[in-house]
Amino acid sequence: GTVMGGISATYLVGWASDRYGSKPVMLTGLCARALLPLGWLLMPRQTDASLVIALVIAFLWGITDVFWGIGAARLLFVTVVPPAKKASYMAVYYSAVGIIGGMTQIVSGSVLDATANVSGHFLFLQIDPFTPLFVVAIVLTVVAIVLFRGVQSGGEVSVTEFASLFMHGNPLSAFGSLISYHRARDERSTVVVTERMGQTKSRLTVDELLETLQDPRFNVRFEAVISIARMGSDPRLIEALCSMVDGTEISLSVIAAWALGRMGDAAALPTLRKGLESPYRSIRAHCARSLATLGDETVAPMLLEWLKLETDKGLRIAYASALGRLRCKGALPTLFEVLKTTDNEGARMELALAIVRVVDDDEQHVINMIRHLRLDEGTTASQAITIWRRKHERSLAPEVRAEFDLSADYCARDQMDEGVRQLSVALKALPPPEDAAIAEVLNESAAYLTAHGAERLEYLVLALHALQLSI
Numbered sequence: 001g002t003v004m005g006g007i008s009a010t011y012l013v014g015w016a017s018d019r020y021g022s023k024p025v026m027l028t029g030l031c032a033r034a035l036l037p038l039g040w041l042l043m044p045r046q047t048d049a050s051l052v053i054a055l056v057i058a059f060l061w062g063i064t065d066v067f068w069g070i071g072a073a074r075l076l077f078v079t080v081v082p083p084a085k086k087a088s089y090m091a092v093y094y095s096a097v098g099i100i101g102g103m104t105q106i107v108s109g110s111v112l113d114a115t116a117n118v119s120g121h122f123l124f125l126q127i128d129p130f131t132p133l134f135v136v137a138i139v140l141t142v143v144a145i146v147l148f149r150g151v152q153s154g155g156e157v158s159v160t161e162f163a164s165l166f167m168h169g170n171p172l173s174a175f176g177s178l179i180s181y182h183r184a185r186d187e188r189s190t191v192v193v194t195e196r197m198g199q200t201k202s203r204l205t206v207d208e209l210l211e212t213l214q215d216p217r218f219n220v221r222f223e224a225v226i227s228i229a230r231m232g233s234d235p236r237l238i239e240a241l242c243s244m245v246d247g248t249e250i251s252l253s254v255i256a257a258w259a260l261g262r263m264g265d266a267a268a269l270p271t272l273r274k275g276l277e278s279p280y281r282s283i284r285a286h287c288a289r290s291l292a293t294l295g296d297e298t299v300a301p302m303l304l305e306w307l308k309l310e311t312d313k314g315l316r317i318a319y320a321s322a323l324g325r326l327r328c329k330g331a332l333p334t335l336f337e338v339l340k341t342t343d344n345e346g347a348r349m350e351l352a353l354a355i356v357r358v359v360d361d362d363e364q365h366v367i368n369m370i371r372h373l374r375l376d377e378g379t380t381a382s383q384a385i386t387i388w389r390r391k392h393e394r395s396l397a398p399e400v401r402a403e404f405d406l407s408a409d410y411c412a413r414d415q416m417d418e419g420v421r422q423l424s425v426a427l428k429a430l431p432p433p434e435d436a437a438i439a440e441v442l443n444e445s446a447a448y449l450t451a452h453g454a455e456r457l458e459y460l461v462l463a464l465h466a467l468q469l470s471i
Contacts, residue, residue, distance in 0.1 A: 001055040001062065002059070003062060005058065005066075006063065006065055006066045008063070009066045009067070016162075020156065020157045022071045022079065023075060023156050024071075024163075025067055025070065026068060027145060027148060028163065029064045029065075029068035030144055031145065032067065033068060033137075033141050034138055034141040034145065036061055039057040040134055041125055042124070045126065075151065075153065111132055112130070115131075118132075165203045168201060168202055170200045171204055173200045174204040177200055177205060178204065194220060195223055197227055198229070203232070203234060206231075209224055209237065221249075225259050226255065228241060228263075229259035229262045233263055233264065237263070241256045241259055242256075244256035245271050245272070245275050246271065246274070254283055257283060258286045260290050261294060264294065269291070269294060272290050273299065281314060284318075286318070288319055289321060296326075299326075300322075307319040313347075316338055317351065320335050321350055323358075329359075329437045332440050338351060339458070345457075349457075353366060355441060356461075358437060359435065359438050360465070365468075369384070369461060373457060377414075377454075377460075378412060378415075378419070381416070381420075381423075381464065382408045382411040382419075383408075384464045385464070388467055400426060404423075407423040407426055416453070416454035417453035418453075424446040424463070427442055427446040427467065430470060433466075441465075442467070449463060
């Protein structure tokens with residue numbers, strides 16, 4: 001078990017030592033070695049499962065041996081021993097190791113002889129002649145951990161950071177993708193492996209992802225940015241993407257700006273704010289969207305002023321969407337102006353969602369409503385109106401209830417133009433909502449429905465959603 005554990009971990013530990021340093025690997029091994037004696041103390045004795053459990057503990061012990069052995073040896077030869085004095089230092093070292101190792105064998109045997117008749121139980125532990133040796137092993141290992149924590153090792157990651165590498169994402173899949181990455185032979189296979197590295201969401205792949213950003217093949221670099229966007233926040237990845245936003249490859253700068261917003265790290269804010277002044281409209285648009293995703297309210301006044309003057313359709317939609325996500329209530333009149341002059345249906349729906357976000361944070365309700373309206377506009381609208389009317393029946397005047405019922409009836413019969421115009425009449429009869437923003441949405445949507453009927457779905461969506469927020 002010990003041999004197999006050591007063999008299984010040798011490549012991994014050697015790779016980890018080279019990449020992350022000797023000290024974290026060595027201390028990780030020591031921490032595990034401090035715990036494993038508890039396994040021997042707690043394991044059941046003289047049972048059918050004893051052999052299996054012992055083999056498992058021995059397997060783990062072999063792994064910790066490799067962690068300690070490679071980490072300690074690398075620290076000794078690379079960091080601790082000065083090259084100019086390695087002959088004299090190593091002579092003392094090997095002598096001390098030999099003397100202490102030999103004495104330990106004799107002392108441990110003497111302890112076993114002296115405790116041959118020891119037996120009993122303490123709480124949940126079974127006491128036997130080996131118990132003192134296991135206790136001493138735990139104590140000495142803890143002492144070693146304390147001593148080695150003070151060893152200087154510049155530039156290496158801490159033990160906590162090293163352990164966290166294996167706690168994020170899927171480390172097993174990450175190792176598989178790393179091996180595949182170094183075995184990839186063409187562009188297509190490299191792109192596929194790069195995608196897989198991002199899907200693992202493991203920090204073990206950070207170095208390879210940074211390397212792919214420098215790949216001479218455009219498709220590999222493009223895929224690397226998308227894969228990095230799937231990762232959790234990491235300072236080196238954020239820095240690399242920020243450099244790319246400031247770079248000269250515009251197509252990659254655009255996707256890097258998007259990725260910074262998706263990763264959600266506030267460290268990207270200065271770069272994204274600077275990107276708003278880029279000479280390229282696509283970069284400005286994605287920087288605005290990412291800043292809104294990160295909740296940077298400081299840019300809202302500037303975006304609103306730019307939106308009022310902007311003539312480019314793409315930038316207008318981007319600024320409007322950002323203002324909606326930032327819940328800028330002062331932007332509502334401008335958002336409605338942009339909505340009235342927008343022809344593309346997808347862009348209109350995005351603008352409607354931006355307006356919804358200004359007045360309410362439950363955007364999923366609107367998304368579900370849009371999906372149902374597209375499947376069956378009449379039934380969905382009728383049900384929404386009827387449910388709201390019944391909920392507020394006691395607070396509505398009889399004539400207002402009748403107007404809502406008539407609107408629901410028209411919609412149920414797929415007479416949508418009559419139904420939405422009747423809905424606008426009913427909305428105007430309601431008392432003004434206390435929230436001025438909700439009142440503005442109700443008034444704007446009712447006015448459009450009166451003039452144009454069911455011509456544009458987004459105004460019906462806004463009317464129904466604002467209706468749910470009123471009273």
